[in-house]
Amino acid sequence: MGLPDKPTAPAPTVAGTFALVSALALAAAALDADTSTPSEIAQTSAWIVGVGLVASLLLDLRDGIRNLIRTDIVLLLSLYGLILFERLQIDASFDLRNTAAAVLIGIHLVLWAFGGIAIGRHLSWVRPQIPETQTHHMLSIRWLIILMGTAFALAVLHIILSTKGNLYQIYEGLLSPRFSKPWARGRLGGWHTLLNELSLLFYLIPPLTALLIHRWKECRWSQRALAIFMCFFVFFEAFAGGTRNVFLTHLISFSAAYLLMCPVLTFKRLLVIGAGFAACASFATHHMLEFRQVGLRHYLTRSLYQTPDRDRLFVDDNLSSISKLSNAFPEPYPYLGWEIPVWAAVKPIPRALWPGKPDGLSISIEQALHGNDGYTIATTYIGEAYMAFGISGVIGFSLLFGSLAHSWTRWAGTRRHDVHIVIYASGFFTAAITMRSMIWTTTAMLPTIALIVGWHFYLRPRLEGNAPAPNIANAH
Numbered sequence: 023m024g025l026p027d028k029p030t031a032p033a034p035t036v037a038g039t040f041a042l043v044s045a046l047a048l049a050a051a052a053l054d055a056d057t058s059t060p061s062e063i064a065q066t067s068a069w070i071v072g073v074g075l076v077a078s079l080l081l082d083l084r085d086g087i088r089n090l091i092r093t094d095i096v097l098l099l100s101l102y103g104l105i106l107f108e109r110l111q112i113d114a115s116f117d118l119r120n121t122a123a124a125v126l127i128g129i130h131l132v133l134w135a136f137g138g139i140a141i142g143r144h145l146s147w148v149r150p151q152i153p154e155t156q157t158h159h160m161l162s163i164r165w166l167i168i169l170m171g172t173a174f175a176l177a178v179l180h181i182i183l184s185t186k187g188n189l190y191q192i193y194e195g196l197l198s199p200r201f202s203k204p205w206a207r208g209r210l211g212g213w214h215t216l217l218n219e220l221s222l223l224f225y226l227i228p229p230l231t232a233l234l235i236h237r238w239k240e241c242r243w244s245q246r247a248l249a250i251f252m253c254f255f256v257f258f259e260a261f262a263g264g265t266r267n268v269f270l271t272h273l274i275s276f277s278a279a280y281l282l283m284c285p286v287l288t289f290k291r292l293l294v295i296g297a298g299f300a301a302c303a304s305f306a307t308h309h310m311l312e313f314r315q316v317g318l319r320h321y322l323t324r325s326l327y328q329t330p331d332r333d334r335l336f337v338d339d340n341l342s343s344i345s346k347l348s349n350a351f352p353e354p355y356p357y358l359g360w361e362i363p364v365w366a367a368v369k370p371i372p373r374a375l376w377p378g379k380p381d382g383l384s385i386s387i388e389q390a391l392h393g394n395d396g397y398t399i400a401t402t403y404i405g406e407a408y409m410a411f412g413i414s415g416v417i418g419f420s421l422l423f424g425s426l427a428h429s430w431t432r433w434a435g436t437r438r439h440d441v442h443i444v445i446y447a448s449g450f451f452t453a454a455i456t457m458r459s460m461i462w463t464t465t466a467m468l469p470t471i472a473l474i475v476g477w478h479f480y481l482r483p484r485l486e487g488n489a490p491a492p493n494i495a496n497a498h
Contacts, residue, residue, distance in 0.1 A: 134420065
């Protein structure tokens with residue numbers, strides 16, 4: 023397809039939102055706790071919402087392929103993957119852990135969340151930053167390598183310091199269980215763990231690598247080798263660490279940046295990238311779940327990968343946790359109110375700078391569900407919002423996140439510079455992490471904020487006045 027006369031801002035269509043909301047309403051009407059088992063309730067909802075999401079995406083596709091590279095879509099797909107994807111099949115063990123009445127409440131909270139995001143993404147007070155021309159400005163290869171190398175050096179610093187630069191210890195640490203690595207962060211941070219926060223800059227490496235791939239012929243062999251090494255290390259560190267959302271976020275930001283930089287984005291290319299993403303995600307999420315407690319070395323040397331596969335797909339069993347929260351709040355525990363948003367806001371502040379920083383929530387998810395801590399239970403942001411304000415909290419935060427996602431797309435997703443593409447793609451990390459836990463939202467924003475500050479106060483002033491860089495087309 024050819025270029026429009028003027029660039030347009032990616033945006034959800036009314037028809038797409040109507041299709042999704044209609045599916046949500048149909049799913050709510052189809053639920054019956056009296057005649058259905060918990061897994062049947064979950065499966066019915068998963069299929070109906072899944073079909074609604076696909077229909078919504080197809081309707082949005084009418085405005086061009088690039089219209090699907092939006093932050094609100096990352097929210098919706100992440101939330102579906104975290105909660106409903108694993109419920110597409112019947113699970114007998116799910117019936118043993120839950121009651122139909124509790125799951126019915128949990129599913130309704132999930133449906134309200136999807137509806138809030140779908141509607142909230144139409145509420146934005148940010149004007150699209152659409153340039154007058156379709157000229158795409160590119161950084162020199164030298165500047166891209168400098169930016170990439172600086173982010174990598176700062177991110178890997180805590181690993182080097184914790185092992186005193188011993189390459190063998192780094193190698194052993196990468197293959198060890200995720201909580202026994204030499205550079206693993208403790209529950210409470212101090213000056214000695216402050217550098218761990220710089221590891222967030224790892225999230226800038228995949229989208230920067232995607233930009234370089236499009237200009238591979240311009241790179242010298244040494245620049246290619248350096249870029250490949252840094253990107254491989256980031257992906258391998260995430261994979262060996264066993265934290266699936268980290269690895270998947272790297273895949274998302276890499277894929278998004280690559281697609282945004284395509285001179286001509288065809289449906290065939292979108293399918294190829296999508297199929298590659300799905301294959302990598304499927305392989306990684308299955309094996310990472312198996313070795314994250316024993317370590318990659320033990321998993322490979324003991325040939326544990328040859329053991330029989332799980333009889334079903336497993337993500338995090340978030341729906342069970344969300345459903346059980348309805349029996350804990352508001353009785354016997356009162357809603358936490360603004361305690362959760364405030365904790366999310368102050369979480370990025372290093373304890374080294376604020377020794378009296380609270381240790382966490384007055385009532386943790388683990389305490390509310392099982393009466394003790396010592397392990398982690400995932401409930402996505404839906405469970406946290408319910409703990410804060412009940413169903414009104416789920417609706418309110420969903421509307422807010424939908425609006426913020428669309429505002430980010432309008433502000434950062436329409437610009438015409440390499441750095442803006444990386445900034446926009448890095449925001450997908452925040453979007454995906456927020457769906458898993460809104461307590462980590464402000465922390466997840468730090469790499470993007472660092473890049474924005476670096477661009478405005480360091481890179482851009484040094485590039486102003488230079489001759490225009492080469493152009494690339496920006497087709498739908």
